[in-house]
Amino acid sequence: xxxxxxxxxxxxxTRGQQVTLRCSPKxxxxxxxxxxxxxxxxxxxxFQYYEEEERQRGxxxxxxxxxxxxxxxxxxxxxxxxxxxxxxxxxxxxxNRVRYNEQFFGPGTRLTVL
Amino acid sequence: KNEVEQSPQNLTAQEGEFxxxxxxxxxxxxxxxxxxxxxxGGIVSLFMLSSGKKKHGRLIATINIQExxxxxxxxxxxxxxxxxxxxxxxxxxxxRLTFGEGTQLTVNP
Numbered sequence: 162x163x164x165x166x167x168x169x170x171x172x173x174x175t176r177g178q179q180v181t182l183r184c185s186p187k188x189x190x191x192x193x194x195x196x197x198x199x200x201x202x203x204x205x206x207x208f209q210y211y212e213e214e215e216r217q218r219g220x221x222x223x224x225x226x227x228x229x230x231x232x233x234x235x236x237x238x239x240x241x242x243x244x245x246x247x248x249x250x251x252x253x254x255x256x257n258r259v260r261y262n263e264q265f266f267g268p269g270t271r272l273t274v275l
Numbered sequence: 276k277n278e279v280e281q282s283p284q285n286l287t288a289q290e291g292e293f294x295x296x297x298x299x300x301x302x303x304x305x306x307x308x309x310x311x312x313x314x315x316g317g318i319v320s321l322f323m324l325s326s327g328k329k330k331h332g333r334l335i336a337t338i339n340i341q342e343x344x345x346x347x348x349x350x351x352x353x354x355x356x357x358x359x360x361x362x363x364x365x366x367x368x369x370x371r372l373t374f375g376e377g378t379q380l381t382v383n384p
Contacts, residue, residue: 194371198316203279203361203374217369249316255370262370264308266318 163188165254165267173273174242182237182270186254192216193235194264195227196251204251210235211257239272247274278302281362281375288382294349296378298362301343308363308372309336309347318361321347352382
């Protein structure tokens with residue numbers, strides 16, 4: 162079992178550009194959540210996908226969008242990048258069929274916006 | 276005020292010491308996670324608990340639902356325990372997590 166995987170591991174972009182981050186959930190998981198972690202802070206919830214639809218959303222602007230594919234993998238898209246979008250982006254997967262549906266985290270993608 | 280507060284923010288200990296990290300929350304929850312994050316970013320789940328106490332090796336986690344408080348204890352601390360420890364809570368609806376700011380633990384040999 163490969164666990165939760167994310168790609169790429171590191172990414173450097175410039176202001177105004179667009180970026181796509183990818184996440185493959187743990188085998189058997191159907192729900193993917195995305196989090197943003199700024200340096201020195203705890204992660205902040207961006208949104209969650211289940212059954213290819215956005216189920217919950219945190220306090221992030223519309224520049225942040227996502228998608229979930231039929232194989233449960235997910236993408237996070239950020240448009241019109243700002244310097245403040247520089248952060249570690251974490252993906253977590255869980256199973257909607259399991260009580261308390263514990264989340265398992267990927268290694269993260271470190272995004273730097275110059 | 277954050278919904279999840281951790282203390283202390285930073286903690287330095289000598290190898291072998293008993294360590295306690297505290298987490299208080301202000302919302303209703305269905306479960307609480309203790310997570311470990313090493314430099315480089317990867318997060319590992321240590322415990323998920325909704326009542327009582329759990330133990331895994333030298334780690335012990337407790338939760339008091341009435342007081343909305345949880346503690347993570349590390350017995351016989353070791354330099355390899357050095358990491359950021361994060362408390363996160365799952366609300367009563369949905370499965371999103373709300374995180375504390377984390378506690379940076381450094382254990383010196």
